[in-house]
Amino acid sequence: MKSVLPILTIVGAILLIWVVAVIPMNMHLTADQAQRDGLVVTPATPAERQGYSGLGLSFANPDLIPLTYNLDRPRLPSPHQVAGEMWDTIALRNVTSRQSLVYHGWVTLSSTLVGFVIGTTLGILLAIGIVHNRAMDMSVMPWAIASQTIPILALAPMIIVMMGQFGIQGLLPKAVISAYLSFFPVVVGMVKGLRSPDAMQMDLLRTYYASASQGFWKLRLPASVPYLFASFKIGISAALVGAIVAELPTGARAGFGARMLVGDQYGNPLVTWAALFAAAITAAALVAIFTAMERLTLRRMGMAAA
Amino acid sequence: MTGPALISVLAVWAVGWFINAQLAASRVADTRIVRLLVPVIFGLTFVLIWELLVRMTGVSPIVLPPPSMIAERFANSLPILWADFQQTIIKGAMTGYVIGMICAFAVAILADRSDFLTRGILPVGGFMAALPIVGIAPIFVRWLGSDWQSKAAVVAVMVFFPILVNIVAGLRDTSAMQRDLMRTYGAGYWQTLFKLRLPAAMPFIFNGLKIATTLALIGAIVAEFFGSPTVGMGFRISTSVGRLALDMVWAEIVVAAIAGSTLYGAVAWVEGRVTFWHPSQRK
Amino acid sequence: MTADTVISAQGLNLTFQTNDGPVHALKDVDLDIRKGEFVSFIGPSGCGKTTFLRCIAGLETPTGGTLTVNGMTPDQARRARAYGYVFQAAGLYPWRTIGGNVKLPLEIMGFSKAEQAERVARVLALVDLAGFEKKFPWQLSGGMQQRASIARALAFDADILLMDEPFGALDEIVRDHLNEQLLALWARTEKTIGFVTHSIPEAVYLSTKIVVMSPRPGRITDVIDSPLPKERPLDIRDSKEFIDIAHRVREGLRAGHVDD
Structure with missing residues (x-):
């Protein structure tokens, strides 16, 4: 404090x-x-x-x-103007209205969350495979690490168009982008976490003649929890950025990204600024939720001094 | 999907996987060559399956261009790709990266003398680093015009916070014993900074610099979606997507991937030279 | 090799391949350990004492010679859960209570819930940690954590206890206290104990048999059967017999040094 x-x-x-x-x-x-x-x-x-x-x-x-x-x-709105615009569009509008930032926020948030769930689930599964299969580890892991160094966000516009060609529109293409942006950090973090038990801990289990699945459930998985939450926090911010950027170049009509674009194109900076701040608050809230969950979980597991 | 296509794809996959499984289980699995070879085989298998899938099934090459078509487009568009690379990576991303880095160092050193300020900067900077800062792009494009200056500004802001937080955190990462040792020598603030705290902070600082390379490329490319001259990787991606010239989009993504891993690799190389003493760098 | 031999090594060799060429960690090691003995392995670092203990546990595979534990290969003995192993660090899971940590091997080995609870209570009492079952490891001192890890090794009632410098990281006063407790525990449970240490007084105070080892290559230079009685108060360390054995151990260590 x-x-x-x-x-x-x-x-x-x-x-x-x-x-x-x-x-x-x-x-x-x-x-x-x-x-x-x-x-x-x-x-x-x-x-x-x-x-x-x-x-x-x-x-x-x-x-x-x-x-x-x-x-x-x-050109630069003052803080009270941005706050006023946000108050206007968050509190004073019906949440189903196209003028409401809550409505646009939900559009972005829903695809963020769907994508995040898909991406982290696949990421955790792949990490488990990598830790238990050496061929998979050697084949996939270098690519997962390399993916952290390249701007895969640049794929976003194309994903939207490609999926649009197959008639898939709306939430799903954005969710796919959020999914692959949260996927790689989770893979890398979880592999690190599942490997975090040291040689002595692994030897201890060998002296018990523990099976691979016992080693996973009793040692690797609990040991990876702090890493999992760290990956979650990176993944959720990446997923949100992905959803916002996915709304930009494609003429989406709803979502934070669309609001930023609309404010920009119609020369109404207050709209852009309000959407930007609302997106920032959303990101902060998502990270805060995971931080709170992390604290609660680690305390209940006895891994953080209360 | 047709039968022959399915069979050939499965066959390619099985062969690739068989080779890798054999290599991974072999006695030479820990040698450098095999460690490099296995992911390369995996990548080639992946590309081959992609090619087969597009050619043998009815997927339109417009929707999903096969790798061969992308390679052809890449080879035929080198001048365009080079111009885009210069505009986006050199002028936009690199300039912004350097500006952001200098600003972060300046602020970190200025704030460093006050424990009060560093205690404020760490949480606020960490918070800012988690925000979708790339959203400031339309504002900066409006302020600074659509050429590379606005992209550099977006990049500078994006890389500023993670670098700042890592410098400040790194400068705090000396033990009381190490600082006491400097005090027994009667070392002043600047001596302690240059002899002890900056070197000790280097692993942190490079961590920030490495994170920032990817952010810089993302910022420079995405900012071009909001307005750019008729050159640049983001411009090319968004206009090619509009014209359904997806082979060109993929060619730009290849450039982005090469640029991203090269930049990261360059920073990591310098890191290895500077922080050779750190446990993570020792062989 | 007699009928009550528990661990038997004949011409044991172990060579590690490293980047700097082969390292002879164990060379021609012969040793028989009988049931109920307390055997200490002492020597400078690199003498192979820990490697030998790990071979007995089936954690390393010898490259030559024979080694049997309870008449089986070490690997078979490991699968039969023939021994409890105590490492240098307590290595307790931070996300489990002390009771939960002691329960870990019992869960893995498939004991019933009722038996788990009963055994946890019994071994915690054995190491004087009754009442700490619900605490987390970080709420206990280093000595208490190491006692908990001993309880964990005792929980499934293996006849052999292998201890790799278990008290090496603790200060001398705590170590004395734990040594006393360990002897009492040994007397009560009649286990066979293999104990790696680099402290001469600790080895002499605890053991019925002291194995002196020397490095490069790792080998046994002396095996001393202790004439000390089974009842050993702490002040036995001032007795003539004690000092004589300690002297012989020191001589053995020195002789090993002259060789290289």
Whole structure:
């Protein structure tokens, strides 16, 4: 708990930088608007103002600064505008409405979760195979590790199109992308976890003449639990990124990715920013849920000092 | 699926697997060559089955191009692929990676003198690293234009947090005994930093740098989905997908895979040189 | 080799192939251990004492000679669960309570639930850990953890107990105490014990037979049958007999050194 104050300090500093940055970022737009509204702006014409930096223009027009925080279509929305937009689209809309971020969030989240479940299940199964079969280990493991170094996310648009050609649309193609993004981290993490018992532990089981399945259930599997949760946390964030990116290049009409794209294309930055923050909150919540589950499980297993 | 296709696919699989099972069970299984050969055979088997499946079943090569078609496309499009590579990897990803890394080092060193700040940076940075930061791409494209500068900015932000967290965590990873030893020498802050804490932090720092290579490529490619000049890997992927030229998409993915593993390998190579003393690097 | 011989090694050899060429870990080892003996293996590191114990346990395969345990090959003996093994570290599962750890071999060997509970209670009492059944390993001191691992080795009532430097990581006061307890336990259970150590007083205090070994190649240089009585209070270590045996062990170790 002693890090609460430092964390708040860092978050406060980030917010402060954001709030200050709003002024120069939005000053040109504000000045143009103020001119149209008949206020006195120095210099007087947009062409002349192009020669100024945002900062220089702010110093020339200090009385316009408050206006930079309330533009309809700002370059950089201020924190209260983003918060307001989020309040609007999360709390004040019916959750089934296309205007509701909860609706879009659920679209993204559902394919994330479906994909995550598929990816982690397959990942755990493959890891079990790798640990028990040497040929599988030598054949597959180098590829699983190499897959961590290449941007497999780039496959996303093609998966959507390929599956679309077979008439599969909607949740499933996105789930497939989430699945393969969470699959590899889980394979690598679980293999590490299932191999984490040291030679002495394995020898102990040999002195008992324990079978391979007894070794798996009594030693390897429980020993791998901390690694499993670490992989889950990586996997779920990767799955969410996968689902969002899958919504981008394909003209999806719902989901966080679609909202970001819509806000961008219709010049409505507030929509983009609200979707971005909602996605970040979703990711944080998912990771937090797994962290809590991890803590609970490890404590119940006696692996974490209470 | 037709009968002959099924039989030939199963036959190829059986042969590949038989060779690998024999190699893995043989006495030479632990030699370098076999360790390399087994995954290569697995990969070749996989590619061969892919080729057979597409050719012998009715799958349209438009939907799933066979490897031979991808290889042909790759060979015929080298100038385009090279231009895309330069635009996305060199200008976008690498520039952003270097900027993000420099910023992370600067912030880490600045914050390092205050225990209060590091205790705040670690959880906040770790939290940020888990977020879908790639979503800032449309905003940056709007601010900085559609050329590589906006991609570099996205990459810089994406790689910043994991590198920062690893530097800060690494700098804290010295034992009280090691620090006391430096104190008995009357070493100052900078001496302790350069003689003890930075070298001790290197395994952490390289871990962050390695994670960041993949993030950099993802950022540079995905950011191009939001707007780019008519060159770049992300641009080529999204337009080729639109024209159903999936062989070109696969060719770009091959480039991305080669670039990704090369970058990672390069960082890992430097790591091996710098942290040769660490247990994980010793042979 | 007599009728009550439990472990018998004849011309035992073990060579490891390493990158630096073959290493002769055991060379021409002959040894008979009779039922109920407490045998210590002592020598500098690299003398093959742990390797020999692992051969008896069937964890390593000798490259030459014969080795029988209860008249079987070591591997058959392992499958028959003929011995309990105690490692240098307690190696308790952090996710199991002390009782759960002791129960582990019983579960693997298929004892009934009722018998598991009964045996766990009995062996924990034997090592003075009654009442700690529900604790987790990290809530116990190092000495108590090692006692729990001994209880784990005793739980399935094998006649042989193989111990590989079980007290090596503990401080001297705790070690003295555990040595006393181990002797009492041995007297009560009449097990045959093979005990690897690099402490001369520990070897002399515990053993009825001391096997002195030396390295490169690993071999036996002396076998001392202890004249000390079975009842051994701690202050027996100040007696003339004790000091004489300790001296002979030290001589044996030194002789082994001159050879290389």
